[in-house]
Amino acid sequence: MKKTLLSVLAGAGALATASAFAEHHEKKDKVDWDAKLEAHFAEVDANGDGNISSEEFLAYKAGKAEKHWEKMAEGAGDDGMVSLEEMKAMHKAKMEKKKKKKKEKMKDGDDG
Ligand SMILES: [Ca+2]
Numbered sequence: 001m002k003k004t005l006l007s008v009l010a011g012a013g014a015l016a017t018a019s020a021f022a023e024h025h026e027k028k029d030k031v032d033w034d035a036k037l038e039a040h041f042a043e044v045d046a047n048g049d050g051n052i053s054s055e056e057f058l059a060y061k062a063g064k065a066e067k068h069w070e071k072m073a074e075g076a077g078d079d080g081m082v083s084l085e086e087m088k089a090m091h092k093a094k095m096e097k098k099k100k101k102k103k104e105k106m107k108d109g110d111d112g
Contacts, residue, residue, distance in 0.1 A: 044052050044060045075090040076082045082090075 041052070042048070044056055046056045046059065072082050072087070072090065073080065075086050075093075077086060
């Protein structure tokens with residue numbers, strides 16, 4: 001009888017833990033993808049006609065590429081060009097920064 005009661009209690013505890021876990025992740029994962037997509041669409045649809053033309057798409061991508069290049073150029077040498085070694089160094093620095101950020105988040109008790 002004692003064993004059964006313990007099993008029931010352990011089961012209830014596990015259930016409560018699983019429920020709290022699921023609830024936490026449900027809240028965290030609740031992203032309004034429609035709203036995100038609509039915002040992104042509006043960003044690309046430069047003239048706001050509700051359609052994305054190839055010109056709008058390419059202009060949007062060119063803008064993104066330009067911003068990307070500006071970031072890359074920060075790691076470029078004096079010649080204004082990015083070598084493979086410089087690119088690897090930038091990538092390594094970026095990964096280390098990400099790792100450090102993740103560690104700090106975990107320290108704060110927030111897993112993401
Ligand atoms: Ca358009």
